[in-house]
Amino acid sequence: METIVFLISAVVILSGSLGVIFSKNPVHSALFMVQTLFGVAVLFVLLEATFLAAIQVIVYAGAIVILFVFVITLLGVDSAEDLKVEPISGQRPLAVVLGASIFGIILTVLIAAVGGPTGAQEANTSIGDAVDNTRILGETLFSKHVFSVELTALLLTVAVVGAVVLSTRPKGSLISTLGGSRDDASEDDTEEKGRE
Amino acid sequence: MIITTTWYLSLAAVLFSIGTTGLLVRRNPLIMFMCIELMLNAVNITFVSIGSHLNDLGGQLAVFFVLVVAAAEVVVGLALVVAIMRRQSGTNADDLKILGG
Amino acid sequence: MIDLVWLIPAFPLLGFLTLICLGKAIKEPVSGWLATIAMAGSFLSSLIVFIGMLSEENENRQTVFTLFDWIPAGDFKVDIGFLADPLSVTMCLFITGVGTLIHLYSIGYMHGDSDFSRFFTYLNLFAFSMLMLVLGDNLLLTFLGWEGVGACSYLLISFWFSNPANATAGKKAFITNRVGDWGFMVAMFLIFFNFGSLQYLEIFDILASNQIAQTTTTFIVLMLFVGAMGKSAQFPLYLWLPDAMAGPTPVSALIHAATMVTSGVYLLTRVNPILVEASAWSTGLIAWVGAGTALFAASIAVAQTDIKKVLAYSTVSQLGYMVLAVGCGAYTAAIFHMITHAFFKALLFLGAGSVIHGMDGEQDLRRYGGLRSLMPITAATFIIGWLAIAGVPPFAGFWSKDEILAFAWDKNPLLWFVGLITALLTAFYMTRQVILTFFGKPRYLDAGDAGDAGDAGDAGDAGDAGDAGDAGEMQPHESPWTMTFPLMALAFLSVVGGLIQLPFSSSTKWLEHWLEPAMFHNETHLHLSGSTLWVLALLAFVSVAAGIGIGISTYLKEKIDKQIFEKPILNNAWYFDSMVSKVMGGPGFQVFSAVAKFDKRVVDGAVNGTGQIVKKTASILRRSQNGLVRTYALGIGVGAVGLLIWFLARTTI
Numbered sequence: 001m002e003t004i005v006f007l008i009s010a011v012v013i014l015s016g017s018l019g020v021i022f023s024k025n026p027v028h029s030a031l032f033m034v035q036t037l038f039g040v041a042v043l044f045v046l047l048e049a050t051f052l053a054a055i056q057v058i059v060y061a062g063a064i065v066i067l068f069v070f071v072i073t074l075l076g077v078d079s080a081e082d083l084k085v086e087p088i089s090g091q092r093p094l095a096v097v098l099g100a101s102i103f104g105i106i107l108t109v110l111i112a113a114v115g116g117p118t119g120a121q122e123a124n125t126s127i128g129d130a131v132d133n134t135r136i137l138g139e140t141l142f143s144k145h146v147f148s149v150e151l152t153a154l155l156l157t158v159a160v161v162g163a164v165v166l167s168t169r170p171k172g173s174l175i176s177t178l179g180g181s182r183d184d185a186s187e188d189d190t191e192e193k194g195r196e
Numbered sequence: 197m198i199i200t201t202t203w204y205l206s207l208a209a210v211l212f213s214i215g216t217t218g219l220l221v222r223r224n225p226l227i228m229f230m231c232i233e234l235m236l237n238a239v240n241i242t243f244v245s246i247g248s249h250l251n252d253l254g255g256q257l258a259v260f261f262v263l264v265v266a267a268a269e270v271v272v273g274l275a276l277v278v279a280i281m282r283r284q285s286g287t288n289a290d291d292l293k294i295l296g297g
Numbered sequence: 298m299i300d301l302v303w304l305i306p307a308f309p310l311l312g313f314l315t316l317i318c319l320g321k322a323i324k325e326p327v328s329g330w331l332a333t334i335a336m337a338g339s340f341l342s343s344l345i346v347f348i349g350m351l352s353e354e355n356e357n358r359q360t361v362f363t364l365f366d367w368i369p370a371g372d373f374k375v376d377i378g379f380l381a382d383p384l385s386v387t388m389c390l391f392i393t394g395v396g397t398l399i400h401l402y403s404i405g406y407m408h409g410d411s412d413f414s415r416f417f418t419y420l421n422l423f424a425f426s427m428l429m430l431v432l433g434d435n436l437l438l439t440f441l442g443w444e445g446v447g448a449c450s451y452l453l454i455s456f457w458f459s460n461p462a463n464a465t466a467g468k469k470a471f472i473t474n475r476v477g478d479w480g481f482m483v484a485m486f487l488i489f490f491n492f493g494s495l496q497y498l499e500i501f502d503i504l505a506s507n508q509i510a511q512t513t514t515t516f517i518v519l520m521l522f523v524g525a526m527g528k529s530a531q532f533p534l535y536l537w538l539p540d541a542m543a544g545p546t547p548v549s550a551l552i553h554a555a556t557m558v559t560s561g562v563y564l565l566t567r568v569n570p571i572l573v574e575a576s577a578w579s580t581g582l583i584a585w586v587g588a589g590t591a592l593f594a595a596s597i598a599v600a601q602t603d604i605k606k607v608l609a610y611s612t613v614s615q616l617g618y619m620v621l622a623v624g625c626g627a628y629t630a631a632i633f634h635m636i637t638h639a640f641f642k643a644l645l646f647l648g649a650g651s652v653i654h655g656m657d658g659e660q661d662l663r664r665y666g667g668l669r670s671l672m673p674i675t676a677a678t679f680i681i682g683w684l685a686i687a688g689v690p691p692f693a694g695f696w697s698k699d700e701i702l703a704f705a706w707d708k709n710p711l712l713w714f715v716g717l718i719t720a721l722l723t724a725f726y727m728t729r730q731v732i733l734t735f736f737g738k739p740r741y742l743d744a745g746d747a748g749d750a751g752d753a754g755d756a757g758d759a760g761d762a763g764d765a766g767d768a769g770e771m772q773p774h775e776s777p778w779t780m781t782f783p784l785m786a787l788a789f790l791s792v793v794g795g796l797i798q799l800p801f802s803s804s805t806k807w808l809e810h811w812l813e814p815a816m817f818h819n820e821t822h823l824h825l826s827g828s829t830l831w832v833l834a835l836l837a838f839v840s841v842a843a844g845i846g847i848g849i850s851t852y853l854k855e856k857i858d859k860q861i862f863e864k865p866i867l868n869n870a871w872y873f874d875s876m877v878s879k880v881m882g883g884p885g886f887q888v889f890s891a892v893a894k895f896d897k898r899v900v901d902g903a904v905n906g907t908g909q910i911v912k913k914t915a916s917i918l919r920r921s922q923n924g925l926v927r928t929y930a931l932g933i934g935v936g937a938v939g940l941l942i943w944f945l946a947r948t949t950i
Contacts, residue, residue: 002199003198003199006199006204007277010207012213013207014207014211014214015219016211017211017214017234018214019229020218020220020227020230020231020234021214021215021217021222021227022282023227026224026226026227027209029227029230030230030236033233033234034228036211036234036237037200037237040237040240040241043204043207043241043244046242047204047244047245047247047248049244049247049248049256049277051256052240052256052259052260052263054243054265055260055263056240060237060263060266060267063267064255064266064267064270066243067270067271067274068226068229068267068270068274070296071226071274071277071278072226073293074276074278075277075281075282076276078280086221088290088925088927091220091221091927091928091931093219094220094254094931094935095216095217095220095931095934097221098217098220098931098935098938099213099214099216099220099932100213101207101938101939102216102934102937102941103207103210103213104214105938105941105942105945106205106206106209106212107206107209108945109945110202110205110209110216111202111475112208116289125252125253126251126252126253127247127248127251127252127253127256136253137253137256137257137260140253140257143259145257148261150266152261152264155264155265155268156264156267156268158268159267159268159269159271159272160271162271162272162275163271163274163275164249164273164275166217166272166275166276166278166279167275167278169282170271185253187260218932219930219932220927220934225928226521282509289925289926289927290925290927292924292925293923293924294924295924296650296922296923296925297925
């Protein structure tokens with residue numbers, strides 16, 4: 001049973017990722033990405049990390065990819081890239097070689113290693129089963145790692161503020177003097193075109 | 197056959213290498229970002245599978261934080277992409293070579 | 298009292314600094330007296346140090362006084378320090394003594410010259426450099442003085458530089474010296490490389506304790522000898538000395554008779570432990586070069602017509618004797634001859650200057666004659682100088698020359714024979730000079746304008762003492778007391794100078810005992826029986842008498858035709874000078890321009906080429922900075938894979 005689920009989710013993940021990198025249309029890439037993320041979520045459930053699976057779907061697939069799609073819509077990137085041409089010579093072969101070698105190295109380590117991965121147990125906390133996982137995770141997070149959690153909250157706040165700051169372009173404000181003094185006229189045109 | 201941890205790890209390895217190749221080959225900044233996300237997912241799989249193998253919660257905690265940071269990173273990165281792309285429409289990564297010598 | 302040794306060079310330095318700042322303001326004769334007093338102070342300090350050294354025991358007489366660190370560069374450490382030992386103090390004594398007398402003389406000689414103060418500025422600077430040369434406790438300080446005296450020699454020879462011939466003579470002196478300096482520098486490099494130090498005492502200690510290869514010491518000695526050849530005017534680097542007579546006569550007396558030219562001999566004597574370690578053929582070479590130069594120069598002096606040129610070649614010849622002595626290992630004899638030569642050669646030069654001054658600038662011997670009655674003091678002192686240089690006992694020259702001849706006989710009888718012939722020639726040409734100048738009928742009254750200056754334009758003197766003649770007519774007259782007093786003092790010294798090293802017994806050989814601490818028992822011991830010495834002395838005396846006799850009969854009695862001796866080839870110095878000019882100007886110039894081209898293309902090219910290579914490499918490497926993110930990402934990927942592979946290779950799976 002587990003085998004079948006694993007194999008199916010593996011197929012889903014891999015085909016999705018291949019779709020991401022091979023699609024011409026960025027929206028298609030985004031959709032393939034959602035497919036990959038779903039596959040990963042299934043894998044998490046298989047590994048009894050139920051909370052993470054949920055979070056994966058909600059955050060990754062549900063927020064991040066939506067963000068991607070929004071930006072694609074906003075910018076209207078459709079034909080900016082011609083996949084047949086590669087301007088930098090040697091980039092593609094080298095990229096393939098690199099990917100293959102990374103995979104090869106990891107595979108070598110995995111096969112040659114005796115007895116599977118080892119490591120010191122960190123918190124002596126067990127994962128718990130699928131049902132209990134959420135509770136245990138929550139307890140550990142907010143007792144032992146509460147500091148990190150607060151930091152991540154700060155991080156998210158900063159990221160949001162930064163995003164807002166980076167995206168505004170009112171004239172005569174700090175942003176336009178910092179970022180865009182050159183093509184203000186053309187920016188207006190682009191924005192109007194994009195907002196169609 | 198029994199699915200051991202090695203299977204999960206090798207799956208993650210494949211995903212990671214696909215993501216790397218995609219990052220180096222594609223020129224569209226948004227798709228490059230998505231490839232980065234693929235790589236992060238591969239790492240997440242690794243963490244969770246080893247955590248499950250060792251029966252340790254640390255793996256899942258790591259994934260939790262990776263997730264949060266990835267989210268923040270995407271937010272800021274896409275804001276940057278927006279800010280740059282607004283100026284010249286239809287650009288890709290190869291057109292940003294002002295820092296070239 | 299020996300620690301007052303720093304005063305010895307300090308006085309002339311102070312004089313030089315004062316005169317260079319205030320020289321224009323201080324006119325004559327105050328600047329001259331200032332310089333003379335500075336030299337006198339230096340002489341007094343030398344005397345004090347000498348007396349202080351006399352009261353010490355023999356072993357304690359060699360002390361080093363370090364003033365301060367000069368070059369502390371890692372392994373290479375050089376201080377400004379003075380080595381006060383009998384040799385340096387002896388040199389200081391006669392340098393400052395003769396120097397003071399010549400300064401005094403110059404006050405009278407340069408009277409009326411528009412550059413009076415400049416002359417004394419240079420003279421004091423010269424004295425300072427010479428004293429640093431002699432007193433330095435390491436080779437670099439000696440070299441400092443060496444270069445300093447070379448520079449001052451240039452400045453003083455071309456003192457009247459408005460005449461281009463004088464300027465050329467100065468340049469010739471400097472450049473020829475430079476060739477010698479190259480040898481000195483190579484020797485210094487070698488010494489530092491092999492011994493690790495340039496300090497004399499340290500070098501000698503290392504020599505005594507270690508085994509330095511004989512080829513090394515031989516090469517060092519040869520290089521030092523090249524330096525000595527340049528300064529002490531040995532063949533073939535003697536060319537500058539006759540031309541240097543273009544300078545004022547006191548310059549010739551001080552620099553080219555008593556002090557600078559002796560610095561080469563001093564250097565070789567100072568490093569006598571190295572000479573002893575060198576192979577026998579190198580010291581033999583030194584001896585032969587010395588003897589050859591002596592004979593060569595003496596033969597040229599026979600046919601010279603300028604009073605100063607005779608003395609110049611005579612100086613080269615006498616220096617040849619000193620170098621011969623060094624080559625035979627007779628260091629005390631060399632120093633002895635140096636001292637006596639300083640006395641009588643300075644005397645002769647100053648006397649010649651007095652004659653020139655009295656003859657209003659005429660320097661040609663053929664225009665002199667019968668000046669004995671008109672310049673009595675000059676004539677008397679000049680005659681004493683003549684007897685001294687010819688080697689007539691009991692004057693000083695006899696004792697010193699005889700000692701050198703004895704050592705030469707011991708080394709190689711042929712060397713002795715060359716020395717003997719030279720002594721004969723010396724007596725002959727000096728007799729010729731004396732007779733032509735002071736005896737016979739006055740040829741200056743013969744037809745022809747006698748009032749113009751000789752070849753080198755000395756300062757014509759305006760108000761003379763006792764001049765009662767008309768403006769256009771030659772009235773030879775005696776010189777003022779500032780010029781005759783030094784003559785008398787030097788004449789006295791030429792008479793009694795021989796007393797410091799009489800060869801009769803060990804107790805009379807005062808100079809040898811005095812110089813022992815500096816000689817480290819390296820003197821060659823003379824294994825001649827007493828009778829041999831007497832025979833040698835007698836033969837020397839016979840040759841001197843023969844020379845004087847032939848001279849008198851040729852020039853005074855005019856029984857022998859003088860054209861036998863005054864051949865043109867001798868007058869033109871065996872055409873060596875013109876040959877050198879032809880070689881250097883012709884094929885030599887080709888070689889030099891080729892060397893210059895090599896320097897420009899290869900050496901400069903290598904330096905510039907390094908820069909070019911860097912530039913080209915940089916422009917190639919620049920292409921990796923293309924600003925494309927994907928290239929950089931590829932770089933990161935490649936690096937990451939590389940690291941992984943490396944870690945994988947290290948671990949054993």
